[in-house]
Amino acid sequence: MVRNHRLIIRFGTIFDLATPPVASTPIQLELRYDTRDPYAVGMIFNPGRNSRAHWMIARDLLSAGLVSRSGEGNVRISPRPDNPELVVIALTTPSVQGVFETRADVLARFLNDTYAVIASGDEHRWLSVDDVLSKVLLNDQRNDRSPAEHD
Template identity: 30%
Template sequence: MDSHELELNVCLTLRAASDLHVRVPVRFSYSDRDPYAVQATFHIAPGQVVHWMFARDLLDGGMQNAVGIGDVKVAPVESSWGRCFSIELETPDGYACLTGAVAPVSAWIAKTYEAVPAGCESAFLDIDRFLDEHSGR
């Protein structure tokens, strides 16, 4: 089975304060080796990179409706520049809200579903390899 890895590079806007917005380069990554997850890499500042991993269906669902109840929430938002979404990230150490255009992210998510259709993710899992990679063996 061929491996599928897909990436999307976009800029999202980080609301740093009520009147301060900063453009943040973000790389979304998807691999059929972990078919349920999307990794987001936020390049906050030179030398400061933050990685988050969350469910692919959470990102997909958040393009249309508010979803998420924990550390990651995704929702459509009103914008004067077209259809947008927000990602809220929260940890005990801090909170961030980023916004961006729906179109490029939705198109990229569609490609991930072409690579691994919804409901077929378990067929792509290699449980033994996953356990080896995540158990520290």
């Protein structure tokens, strides 16, 4: 059963960018959950300049990372070993790595709001085959264009 209405949950917060050996740097961030993509959480980082970084992370991965080490490769999430009230989120690309910390209760509150809308295991009920195919075809079209043509 596909749901006909769309709901977006937006949650503004601050993540601390770990920048040893100096103190961490606070980064404004929006957590976003869209029922049209029920398995994912968007993280839109706004470092204060005219740039933004947008990551999509599996909602269940974020949830698991509240209580134990989760993820591998480009996304790793875990409670901070010396302070379980904090969660460490490591995001990696080939050219840069960011290690962020945030309060576990803040992340849990956001995730609880998303699970109140779509329970874990019910995500498939919200997927639209038409939406999924449109995304796949749009990505294929973008990949077929030359780099100069990309947005």
